């Protein structure tokens with residue numbers, strides 16, 4: 001009779017450590033990882049490596065807009081160091097510049113999603129509006145490793 005309970009307890013503790021250690025660094029990296037996956041999928045569609053799919057394209061644009069909204073909340077002062085992070089000190093040292101970069105990302109991703117492209121040409125335009133932000137923000141606010 002006890003066995004199922006013990007199994008359940010083991011399963012619960014196995015899940016717990018991840019939930020406890022996940023913090024702002026992990027959260028913001030997860031958001032960016034998803035941006036990376038979406039960007040690869042979008043590029044494949046635009047290259048013709050996979051057929052254009054309007055629903056998938058618009059989902060990617062919606063994902064970017066949601067990511068841009070969520071991202072700035074994951075940079076508390078105590079997450080500057082103390083983990084595996086590539087976030088540059090400029091995020092905290094130049095708060096006005098950082099705010100401008102995150103606000104631009106939000107505005108451009110919202111505008112791109114609002115275009116609701118129905119073909120690859122339209123998606124290419126929306127995608128370009130979004131991805132200009134990746135490069136410029138990484139140049140200013142992400143430490144290049146190795």
Ligand code: HEC
Nearest residue numbers: 029032033035036039085086087101102105133134137142
């Ligand atoms: C407003 C600034 C900003 C914008 C815009 C931005 N990034 Fe980032 N990105 C960062 C920062 C800061 C990090 C480092 C996060 C860390 O390590 O704590 C990062 C990290 C990453 C990473 C590495 C994640 C990991 O596994 O550690 C990927 C991939 C990435 N970005 C992709 C993108 C793509 C694709 C776009 C555009 C669609 C984008 N980023 C737009 C700031 C930005």
